[in-house]
Amino acid sequence: MELESLHGWEVTPQEAVALQNTLRERLVLRPPAELRVSRIAGADISTERGNITGYGGVVVLDAMSLLPLEQAGAAVTLRLPYIPGLLSFRELPVLAAAWEQLAQKPDLLIFDGQGIAHPRRFGLACHGGLLFGVPSIGCAKSLLVGTYGHLGPERGATAEIRHRGEVVGMAVRTRRGVSPVYVSPGHLMDLPTAVEWVLRVSPRYREPETTRRAHRLVNALRRAAHEPSRREAP
């Protein structure tokens, strides 16, 4: 039984921290031996300034062609503000609502945030992978913790992210001359496999195609709900 169901996401920041320290013990930082990725997905949310409703979405792509196969979206009232280190408690309720609508779950899920490159080694991708029971990767646009050394300018260049003496992730250059993305394992995943997949799904742009598709979906959902649909006008 998931601890989340016991608390129903109604947690204080203090309880959330305690929950992270407990759930972290369940992480498996190694991909299943039989892992075969044919469907790969991205998840993201979008909000308004007032921070009342969160629009979340998951987009599933064919792992080879990177073409969309299925997508699902949801709108949920956010319970927590953004608190560094507790992002999963803000985003997962709405992402879970979208995830449950998928007819066919993906083999791998990439989150827009950290995996174990986190103060308590339990970032969004760890929590989400564990909650959904799916191999997951964290791919963030900036660092939450840790530092890294020299990174070559060419696509494919990498540099280990270290935090408290441990390698927790990798800075990965997905496009020449552009700032890197920060990759770390979520659940049922290891760092080399995570880096390999992020590069594979980011053939042209800085961010993974999965993340880009999810980002576009949730922004469209938010605008459709906020902006009066002003289409037909005789």
Next chain:
DNA sequence: GCGACAG
């Protein structure tokens, strides 16, 4: 105590 701080 002071600064840092995914989205």
Next chain:
DNA sequence: ATCTTGTCGC
């Protein structure tokens, strides 16, 4: 993350 116009570069 969101709010926003123009602007620099391939």
